[in-house]
Structure formats: C-alpha cells, structure tokens
Amino acid sequence: MQADKGISSMNQKKKKQLEARARIIKALAHPTRLFIVDELSGGEQCVCELTKMIGDDISTVSKHLSVLKQAGIVEDEKRGLQVWYSLRVPCILNFFGCIESVLEANAKQAREAVGR
Amino acid sequence: MQADKGISSMNQKKKKQLEARARIIKALAHPTRLFIVDELSGGEQCVCELTKMIGDDISTVSKHLSVLKQAGIVEDEKRGLQVWYSLRVPCILNFFGCIESVLEANAKQAREAVGR
DNA sequence: CATATATTTGGTTATTTTGCCAACTATGCA
DNA sequence: TGCATAGTTGGCAAAATAACCAAATATATG
Numbered sequence: 688m689q690a691d692k693g694i695s696s697m698n699q700k701k702k703k704q705l706e707a708r709a710r711i712i713k714a715l716a717h718p719t720r721l722f723i724v725d726e727l728s729g730g731e732q733c734v735c736e737l738t739k740m741i742g743d744d745i746s747t748v749s750k751h752l753s754v755l756k757q758a759g760i761v762e763d764e765k766r767g768l769q770v771w772y773s774l775r776v777p778c779i780l781n782f783f784g785c786i787e788s789v790l791e792a793n794a795k796q797a798r799e800a801v802g803r
Numbered sequence: 804m805q806a807d808k809g810i811s812s813m814n815q816k817k818k819k820q821l822e823a824r825a826r827i828i829k830a831l832a833h834p835t836r837l838f839i840v841d842e843l844s845g846g847e848q849c850v851c852e853l854t855k856m857i858g859d860d861i862s863t864v865s866k867h868l869s870v871l872k873q874a875g876i877v878e879d880e881k882r883g884l885q886v887w888y889s890l891r892v893p894c895i896l897n898f899f900g901c902i903e904s905v906l907e908a909n910a911k912q913a914r915e916a917v918g919r
Numbered sequence: 920c921a922t923a924t925a926t927t928t929g930g931t932t933a934t935t936t937t938g939c940c941a942a943c944t945a946t947g948c949a
Numbered sequence: 950t951g952c953a954t955a956g957t958t959g960g961c962a963a964a965a966t967a968a969c970c971a972a973a974t975a976t977a978t979g
Contacts, residue, residue: 694838694857705834705841708902713832717967718821721828722810725821734926741810747968749927759909768925768976776908778901785894786824792892793875833937850956863938865957884946884955921979928973935966943958949951 714758715779719743720751723772727761728780731773830874831895835859836867839888843877844896847889 694702715721719741726732726740738748752772755761762775774780810818831837835857842848842856854864868888871877878891890896 694835694859702834705837707906708837708899709832709834711902711905712828712837716825716829716832718818718825719810721821721824735924738926743810744969745926746928746970749925750967753927759905759912765926765975768923770926776901776905778904782898782901783824785892785898786827788894789827789875789892790823796875851954854956860939861956862940862958865955866938869957881945881956884953886956922977923979924975924977926974926976929971931969933967933969935964937962937964939961941959944956945954946956947952947954949953 711758711760714754714760715782717751717754719748720755723751723755724760724774724779725783727772727774728777731764731771733769733771735769737772827874827876830870830876831898833867833870835864836871839867839871840876840890840895841899843888843890844893847880847887849885849887851885853888 694705715724722741723737726737734745734749734752737752738745741748752761752763756763756772759775760779761772763770763772765771810821831840838857839853842853850861850865850868853868854861857864868877868879872879872888875891876895877888879886879888881887
C-alpha cells in the first residue's frame with residue numbers, strides 16, 4: 688500500500704482536491720494565458736483577434752486557449768468561421784489583486800534591502 | 804526591434820507585469836506547494852514537520868519551500884536547528900475561493916453532461 | 920464543387936520542472 | 950572535539966511544457 692508519492696499520509700480525497708486545484712492554477716501560470724484572461728475580462732474575443740494582439744503563431748494561441756478551456760476557466764462558441772472565447776468564471780479576476788500585493792511586498796522588500 | 808516572442812505588440816511594461824504575475828502563480832501551481840500554503844494558513848511550521856506530513860524526501864520539500872520563498876509567498880526564520888516557514892502575504896488564501904468555484908462549475912457541467 | 924479563411928491537431932525539438940540521492944553546512948550537545 | 954539532527958544544494962534522469970511548422974477540419978462563398 689501507499690505506492691503513491693508525496694503527501695502520502697494524507698487521505699485520498701484531500702490529495703485529489705489539491706491536485707484539482709493545482710491543475711487550475713497551472714492553467715493560469717503563463718504570461719500569455721494571463722494576458723488572455725485579462726483581455727477576456729473586457730468581453731469575449733475571437734481567436735484571430737487574440738492572436739493579433741499576442742503575436743505568436745495562431746496554433747500556439749489556440750493551444751493556450753485549449754489549456755484554459757480544459758481547466759474550465761474559459762468557454763468557447765463557434766460563430767461562422769470564428770470561435771469566440773469568454774471567461775466562464777469571472778471571479779478569476781479577483782485573484783489578481785492578491786498576486787499584485789505579493790509583487791508589491793517583494794518590491795518593497797527589495798527597496799529596503801538596498802537601504803531604502 | 805521586436806526580437807521577442809509572444810505578446811509582442813504589447814508595451815514592455817505590461818509584458819513584464821504579466822511575466823511577474825505568472826512567476827508567482829507558477830510558484831503556487833503544484834499540489835505539494837498548495838498543501839504547504841494551506842498548512843501555513845494555520846500558522847508557521849518547521850520543515851521537519853511539513854516533511855512528515857508530505858512524505859517526500861526532505862530535500863524535495865525544501866526545494867518546494869524554496870520555490871515559494873523565491874516567489875515571495877512565504878518567509879523563513881531559523882531557530883536553533885529548525886527553520887520555520889510562514890505565509891508572507893496571507894491574502895493568498897482568498898485566492899482559493901475562486902479556484903473552488905471553477906471546480907464547482909466544472910463538476911456541475913460534468914453532471915449536466917451526463918444528463919443530470 | 921473549388922477556394923479562401925479561421926481554427927485545431929499532430930509531430931518535433933528545446934526548455935523547464937520534479938524528485939531522488941549524495942554531499943555539504945549549520946547548530947546543539949555530550 | 951565529535952556526533953547527531955535539520956536543512957540546503959548539486960547533480961542527474963524522467964516527465965511535463967512550450968512554440969513552431971505542416972497537415973487536417975470546418976465553414977462560408979463564388
């Protein structure tokens with residue numbers, strides 16, 4: 688028994704829960720995908736438009752969108768030739784407030800480390 | 804000009820900001836590290852105790868802690884033989900509320916997809 | 920039907936991340 | 950001083966990611 692690695696003494700349920708959370712957070716953990724989420728906070732966008740803004744190959748953008756969709760962060764709808772993406776769970780945005788305060792704390796500490 | 808890849812038309816400042824955010828989110832994007840953050844929300848812990856709970860090699864746990872520290876999410880303090888870690892920016896916890904609602908939305912959709 | 924546009928998918932290579940072991944550092948204590 | 954305990958660091962192999970190109974799909978239109 689206990690062939691698994693990590694967090695091994697924990698009950699299986701809590702372990703699954705942590706893995707599920709990590710999958711979603713991982714989906715957000717890329718600059719391009721953060722850009723997309725930020726952009727979609729202003730309303731839906733089609734892949735072509737996002738691709739123009741991002742500047743990567745469209746296949747790369749499409750794969751980023753697929754990661755976000757897979758995680759349940761965005762949803763898509765095909766209309767004619769285009770596919771439109773939108774945020775599925777907008778609270779994702781609050782999220783950034785805290786990230787920002789980590790960054791501020793880091794910056795503050797960096798200033799203090801230099802002497803001011 | 805514009806040798807960079809991705810989000811290429813964006814101004815440099817916004818780009819840096821997205822990268823900084825992604826770095827922090829990436830630090831959270833692992834089940835073990837989520838476990839640690841969750842654990843530290845109840846107060847500081849030493850590496851030895853976290854290691855017992857997690858069940859990985861202590862060097863593995865130490866590296867996870869180092870990732871979190873590097874990102875500015877936790878801080879450490881050596882006391883005698885032990886090193887105690889604590890959350891540096893507790894708002895990180897709010898964070899999880901939204902992750903949870905993504906998971907719930909996913910689960911709901913999965914149920915509906917099955918026909919109920 | 921043939922063609923053009925929008926997007927996804929498959930395949931490949933390069934890079935990053937994980938996790939373990941071994942070696943090293945730091946601290947406390949006999 | 951010598952030994953034990955707690956943690957970090959270096960090194961390595963395996964696994965996961967990322968980005969590009971080419972090929973495949975799907976839809977609209979002449």
